[in-house]
Amino acid sequence: MPTTPQIPTNAPFNEAQRLWLNGYIAGIISQSATERSSQESEKKKTKKRIPIVFASQSGNSQSLAEQFGNELENTGFEAPVYGAEEFEDFDLTNEEFLLLISSTWGDGDPPDNAVDFWNHITSEDHPRLEKLQYSVLGLGDKNYLHFCAMGEKFDSRLKELGAKRLTPRGECDVDYEETAENWFNGVLKKLDTPIKKETSKVNTDAYSKKNPFSAKVLLNKNLNEQESQKQTHHIEFDLSGSNLSYEAGDVLGIYPTNDPELIDELITNLNFDPDELVDDKKLKEILLYDFDIRNLTKDFVLAWLDKSSSESLGQTIKNTSLEEYITGREIIDLIVDYPVIFSEPKQFLSLLRKLSPRLYSISSSPNANIDKVHITVAKVSYESHGRSRNGVCSAYLADRCRKNDTTNVFLQSSKHFKLPQDSSIPIIMVGPGTGIAPFRAFLQEREFLKSSGKSWLFFGNPHEGTDFLYKQELMDFQNKGILSKLSTAWSRDQENKIYVQDVMAQEGKEIWSWLNEGAYFYVCGDAKYMAKDVDSCLHEIIEEHGKVNSESYIKEMKKEKRYQRDVY
Ligand SMILES: Cc1cc2nc3c(=O)[nH]c(=O)nc-3n(C[C@H](O)[C@H](O)[C@H](O)COP(=O)(O)O)c2cc1C
Numbered sequence: 001m002p003t004t005p006q007i008p009t010n011a012p013f014n015e016a017q018r019l020w021l022n023g024y025i026a027g028i029i030s031q032s033a034t035e036r037s038s039q040e041s042e043k044k045k046t047k048k049r050i051p052i053v054f055a056s057q058s059g060n061s062q063s064l065a066e067q068f069g070n071e072l073e074n075t076g077f078e079a080p081v082y083g084a085e086e087f088e089d090f091d092l093t094n095e096e097f098l099l100l101i102s103s104t105w106g107d108g109d110p111p112d113n114a115v116d117f118w119n120h121i122t123s124e125d126h127p128r129l130e131k132l133q134y135s136v137l138g139l140g141d142k143n144y145l146h147f148c149a150m151g152e153k154f155d156s157r158l159k160e161l162g163a164k165r166l167t168p169r170g171e172c173d174v175d176y177e178e179t180a181e182n183w184f185n186g187v188l189k190k191l192d193t194p195i196k197k198e199t200s201k202v203n204t205d206a207y208s209k210k211n212p213f214s215a216k217v218l219l220n221k222n223l224n225e226q227e228s229q230k231q232t233h234h235i236e237f238d239l240s241g242s243n244l245s246y247e248a249g250d251v252l253g254i255y256p257t258n259d260p261e262l263i264d265e266l267i268t269n270l271n272f273d274p275d276e277l278v279d280d281k282k283l284k285e286i287l288l289y290d291f292d293i294r295n296l297t298k299d300f301v302l303a304w305l306d307k308s309s310s311e312s313l314g315q316t317i318k319n320t321s322l323e324e325y326i327t328g329r330e331i332i333d334l335i336v337d338y339p340v341i342f343s344e345p346k347q348f349l350s351l352l353r354k355l356s357p358r359l360y361s362i363s364s365s366p367n368a369n370i371d372k373v374h375i376t377v378a379k380v381s382y383e384s385h386g387r388s389r390n391g392v393c394s395a396y397l398a399d400r401c402r403k404n405d406t407t408n409v410f411l412q413s414s415k416h417f418k419l420p421q422d423s424s425i426p427i428i429m430v431g432p433g434t435g436i437a438p439f440r441a442f443l444q445e446r447e448f449l450k451s452s453g454k455s456w457l458f459f460g461n462p463h464e465g466t467d468f469l470y471k472q473e474l475m476d477f478q479n480k481g482i483l484s485k486l487s488t489a490w491s492r493d494q495e496n497k498i499y500v501q502d503v504m505a506q507e508g509k510e511i512w513s514w515l516n517e518g519a520y521f522y523v524c525g526d527a528k529y530m531a532k533d534v535d536s537c538l539h540e541i542i543e544e545h546g547k548v549n550s551e552s553y554i555k556e557m558k559k560e561k562r563y564q565r566d567v568y
Pocket residue numbers: 055056057058059060061062102103104105106107108109111139140141142144145146147148149174176527528567568
């Protein structure tokens with residue numbers, strides 16, 4: 001604490017004068033301190049408060065909320081940023097403004113951190129919000145049928161509760177940055193705040209999503225045995241010279257290129273010249289790097305219907321539905337089945353979406369792999385409507401990304417998926433298939449940290465003989481005591497299918513005892529079935545073995561960040 005200056009005892013004053021002067025100085029100082037603090041609190045009071053709430057699973061909405069929060073604070077607002085799970089920490093009935101940024105998951109569902117908030121805000125007795133002015137930004141992906149559904153639902157519900165829209169809702173597709181920026185500028189305008197011009201030049205030295213690093217492939221090997229139905233690739237990239245850093249639990253963004261065979265087929269069917277220049281770039285190069293030439297969206301089908309004027313396409317969509325038509329089909333199906341003549345490639349290109357990067361959970365610890373990053377990728381390939389199909393990025397990585405090639409990459413932090421700070425805390429990890437990726441990173445990290453905490457991995461795949469990913473490494477972790485327990489589920493090695501949740505149920509008593517010791521519970525992998533089944537199994541275990549209400553127990557776990565999911 002600062003001390004008040006005193007007149008020294010050797011100063012040319014008698015004792016009475018010295019005491020009087022000391023009192024006088026102390027009085028002046030305390031008065032100006034009081035004035036200063038009341039000015040500060042006055043200033044704080046006059047600052048407009050604009051809370052930003054994010055509903056986010058993989059961190060995109062959270063990053064935007066934090067970025068916009070900073071920008072608002074720098075422009076003189078008070079802009080606290082809340083995760084939707086913290087809804088008990090703010091009171092919408094008392095707020096004048098709200099910015100809500102929400103992604104959509106599952107089949108039009110809220111992200112994990114917003115499930116309780118959504119239930120709360122849609123409860124019948126939720127108070128009216130007549131005082132509130134708000135704007136919603138939805139994040140999503142047009143490949144999903146319920147595009148930005150949660151953005152729309154939050155927007156409608158707030159309106160229904162009497163709140164007033166400050167600006168129209170924004171809806172972002174995968175390439176979300178520009179739309180999000182425009183939405184935010186609209187909000188600033190409405191708040192009578194000058195829109196910040198981009199003054200600082202982009203630091204071209206810093207690698208990021210906008211400026212990816214060209215990383216050399218050090219290793220690319222299939223982890224499944226030859227006879228397996230699956231192909232899961234372990235890929236190592238060299239990050240040396242990039243200055244990029246990451247933590248166990250983070251994700252790696254990959255910019256794929258398109259399949260050259262598909263490009264040829266497309267160009268042939270559209271009667272284009274592959275070497276034709278479009279804005280000084282060869283068409284075949286543009287189709288290789290710049291656009292998504294595979295995934296069909298509703299917008300594309302409707303535009304194609306318009307361009308082709310095909311009665312038969314119109315009838316097909318009418319007979320089934322747009323959703324049904326899209327399922328299992330790709331852009332090439334429309335091109336072949338309902339030909340359109342374009343006078344120039346630009347007309348066709350204008351219908352396409354940008355080729356966006358894909359995110360993969362990192363399977364390495366940076367401390368155990370200096371200047372390297374590993375990912376674990378299952379090649380997506382299947383047959384539908386008489387054609388064999390491949391995933392854009394997984395096929396690029398599995399088939400065309402060879403040792404010593406380079407790939408454009410960037411790192412993205414996963415704030416919601418991290419090891420406990422205290423390394424003595426036990427962890428339970430459920431990661432079948434490629435869901436094992438972040439847990440390999442966790443185990444490497446715990447080995448590096450010489451952590452004393454117990455760890456338990458649930459892993460599964462179709463066959464033990466051909467699909468036991470990282471088998472030797474897991475055995476070594478067990479032998480060294482880093483992995484305390486490994487439980488496996490080989491779904492097709494016996495007549496009845498067995499999945500990780502079935503093995504969890506058998507181990508229910510012990511899982512409960514670990515949870516009781518404060519264990520963190522992690523799930524990574526398939527969102528559609530596995531994560532849901534694991535979640536209901538966890539509820540059952542808590543009810544049966546803990547004899548407590550599983551809803552409130554899990555709610556508390558989520559609040560304490562002891563239940564974390566990285567599902568896709
Ligand atoms: C398993 C899964 C399900 C998804 N479901 C939808 C959906 O139904 N509708 C949609 O518009 N986007 C959907 N998305 C896309 C996400 O909303 C999109 O990637 C968003 O940018 C994620 O933002 P976040 O990181 O803030 O969660 C889904 C993504 C995944 C991986």
